[in-house]
Amino acid sequence: MAEEIPVMRSLADLPKYVIRTMGDPMDCFVEECAEAIKEAMKCKRFPPGHPTHEAWTTAGNPSPRTLLVQEIGDVLAAIDVLVNRGLMTDMEIRTAKYAKLQKMAEQFGHGAVFGDLYAKPTDPDWVNRTQTSGL
Numbered sequence: 001m002a003e004e005i006p007v008m009r010s011l012a013d014l015p016k017y018v019i020r021t022m023g024d025p026m027d028c029f030v031e032e033c034a035e036a037i038k039e040a041m042k043c044k045r046f047p048p049g050h051p052t053h054e055a056w057t058t059a060g061n062p063s064p065r066t067l068l069v070q071e072i073g074d075v076l077a078a079i080d081v082l083v084n085r086g087l088m089t090d091m092e093i094r095t096a097k098y099a100k101l102q103k104m105a106e107q108f109g110h111g112a113v114f115g116d117l118y119a120k121p122t123d124p125d126w127v128n129r130t131q132t133s134g135l
């Protein structure tokens with residue numbers, strides 16, 4: 001006799017909501033990064049002002065930007081879990097972050113990295129940033 005296939009009726013039926021354990025926090029981090037990537041690509045595919053953006057949002061979907069912000073929040077929360085579980089420290093992350101900011105500023109200019117804090121709208125770095133973000 002064939003095995004009965006359970007029917008999912010709501011989100012509460014999904015194993016990750018029923019089991020109530022996080023599992024490996026690194027897996028959670030990777031999953032959230034993937035979700036952020038997915039939403040970033042949606043921002044590129046459905047940018048404001050483009051017909052696809054209007055079709056996407058009028059179909060009842062939250063704006064791609066809203067979804068991206070939510071997923072970035074999820075990534076930051078997953079990072080907090082990695083820290084809280086002792087897999088890394090805030091100081092290590094901050095050190096790596098500032099090293100990357102410095103490297104990007106050297107590569108792309110301060111305006112591209114720090115945006116409105118240092119750049120003016122006529123700064124080519126600033127213009128390039130706003131034209132390529134899809135936001």
Ligand SMILES: [Mg+2]
Nearest residue numbers: 032035071074
């Ligand atoms: Mg998420």
